[in-house]
Amino acid sequence: MSEKLTLGVAARLSTYLRILTQSRKQGLQSISSQEISEYANVNPTQVRRDLSTFGKFGKRGVGYNVDSLLNQIQGILHTGGVHSLALVGAGNLGTAIVTSSIFKDHGFGIAAVFDRDPARIGEKVGDLIIEDAANIALRCKELGVVLGVLAVPPESAQWAADQLVAGGTKIIFNYTETLLSVPEDVTIHTINPAEEMLYALYFYLT
Amino acid sequence: MSEKLTLGVAARLSTYLRILTQSRKQGLQSISSQEISEYANVNPTQVRRDLSTFGKFGKRGVGYNVDSLLNQIQGILHTGGVHSLALVGAGNLGTAIVTSSIFKDHGFGIAAVFDRDPARIGEKVGDLIIEDAANIALRCKELGVVLGVLAVPPESAQWAADQLVAGGTKIIFNYTETLLSVPEDVTIHTINPAEEMLYALYFYLT
DNA sequence: CATTTTATGAGAAAGTGTTCACAAGTCGCC
DNA sequence: GGCGACTTGTGAACACTTTCTCATAAAATG
Numbered sequence: 001m002s003e004k005l006t007l008g009v010a011a012r013l014s015t016y017l018r019i020l021t022q023s024r025k026q027g028l029q030s031i032s033s034q035e036i037s038e039y040a041n042v043n044p045t046q047v048r049r050d051l052s053t054f055g056k057f058g059k060r061g062v063g064y065n066v067d068s069l070l071n072q073i074q075g076i077l078h079t080g081g082v083h084s085l086a087l088v089g090a091g092n093l094g095t096a097i098v099t100s101s102i103f104k105d106h107g108f109g110i111a112a113v114f115d116r117d118p119a120r121i122g123e124k125v126g127d128l129i130i131e132d133a134a135n136i137a138l139r140c141k142e143l144g145v146v147l148g149v150l151a152v153p154p155e156s157a158q159w160a161a162d163q164l165v166a167g168g169t170k171i172i173f174n175y176t177e178t179l180l181s182v183p184e185d186v187t188i189h190t191i192n193p194a195e196e197m198l199y200a201l202y203f204y205l206t
Numbered sequence: 207m208s209e210k211l212t213l214g215v216a217a218r219l220s221t222y223l224r225i226l227t228q229s230r231k232q233g234l235q236s237i238s239s240q241e242i243s244e245y246a247n248v249n250p251t252q253v254r255r256d257l258s259t260f261g262k263f264g265k266r267g268v269g270y271n272v273d274s275l276l277n278q279i280q281g282i283l284h285t286g287g288v289h290s291l292a293l294v295g296a297g298n299l300g301t302a303i304v305t306s307s308i309f310k311d312h313g314f315g316i317a318a319v320f321d322r323d324p325a326r327i328g329e330k331v332g333d334l335i336i337e338d339a340a341n342i343a344l345r346c347k348e349l350g351v352v353l354g355v356l357a358v359p360p361e362s363a364q365w366a367a368d369q370l371v372a373g374g375t376k377i378i379f380n381y382t383e384t385l386l387s388v389p390e391d392v393t394i395h396t397i398n399p400a401e402e403m404l405y406a407l408y409f410y411l412t
Numbered sequence: 413c414a415t416t417t418t419a420t421g422a423g424a425a426a427g428t429g430t431t432c433a434c435a436a437g438t439c440g441c442c
Numbered sequence: 443g444g445c446g447a448c449t450t451g452t453g454a455a456c457a458c459t460t461t462c463t464c465a466t467a468a469a470a471t472g
């Protein structure tokens with residue numbers, strides 16, 4: 001088995017993957033480290049260094065083949081397959097997530113959508129039927145869900161997280177502002193746009 | 207004027223700010239580096255190191271006062287005031303953003319919401335009236351917008367970005383998958399949940 | 413077919429970031 | 443009032459990251 005990547009490299013490779021996925025979608029066949037670096041907001045040398053650690057993927061004078069580089073990076077990150085995720089909360093944010101092609105493009109299949117509101121259970125969002133949130137744990141096990149997404153009101157967040165944990169989910173993406181408590185082997189990724197904005201603003205103001 | 211922070215420190219301070227803001231909301235008065243570190247997924251020593259660069263904010267044996275630390279970090283990041291943002295796209299994602307309290311909690315005021323669909327212009331979302339996207343540039347200048355958010359379909363993204371740039375916006379948060387071209391002095395932050403998921407998954411799979 | 417342009421790959425050095433280990437300050441309890 | 447549990451702040455070691463530079467290779471040009 002290969003060495004474990006450091007946080008920084010893994011984060012950048014994920015970014016490159018996003019850029020390549022979109023480039024391929026737009027019909028581009030070849031891309032240079034310069035172009036990747038502009039979209040990723042990093043130094044071109046760094047892109048080449050990140051890639052050359054794992055092999056010689058580029059052609060001098062030409063650049064990188066989009067398709068082949070994409071496969072290479074997927075190999076490095078072991079994320080080539082299809083992964084199932086469970087979405088809790090079918091409100092505006094939940095609906096936006098289900099109907100977005102972003103997830104499918106990157107190999108994520110939304111296996112189920114849950115909501116607590118009895119009026120909404122059975123309703124359709126995108127291609128999915130909203131299921132009762134009471135069954136989260138059961139259904140997550142059935143469906144082999146690896147990743148849970150919380151798009152619920154703050155006051156339901158901890159409860160929903162507990163259900164996902166009970167269903168064996170080890171990674172939770174938390175779109176609420178709530179600070180969640182989970183067992184040690186579960187990782188919470190809290191997504192708060194305001195946090196990133198404060199960060200962006202700092203570099204603008206200085 | 208103080209030194210410019212490095213990317214890493216600024217990112218972590220923004221995270222601490224989010225954690226502190228929420229802790230205060232939950233009525234907590236005091237917090238330890240240990241607690242912060244658990245929510246931020248970092249080492250406790252790093253939290254203390256990050257903070258001690260700027261002064262001695264904590265009390266040995268006790269921890270940090272939530273209110274006072276919050277003010278200190280806001281001071282370091284120069285982000286204590288209220289900042290105006292413009293939102294383009296009043297679909298599911300746009301609506302989720304307008305109705306979320308996350309932005310207000312961190313000092314961001316949504317100054318205007320735009321959409322291209324004539325049927326939706328004039329409609330209300332949250333406390334705001336949807337305005338015609340044709341007026342983005344004009345209204346952004348009027349309102350002193352510093353930050354634009356793109357929550358539009360991919361095919362409108364470049365057009366909307368151009369309007370925001372014309373209105374003087376220097377920071378754009380791009381929630382679409384589109385790779386955008388903008389002048390050098392404009393920074394694009396592309397938000398793609400799938401990218402972060404691939405990254406999270408890597409550490410789970412290894 | 414020689415020349416120019418473009419772009420990668422890697423050595424080496426400078427620059428940063430992270431973590432350990434521990435001294436020192438604070439509080440509550442008996 | 444003193445003891446023990448807790449928690450910050452920091453020197454020093456270590457590890458990692460980033461960038462500069464240039465050799466090398468492929469393609470385009472005339």
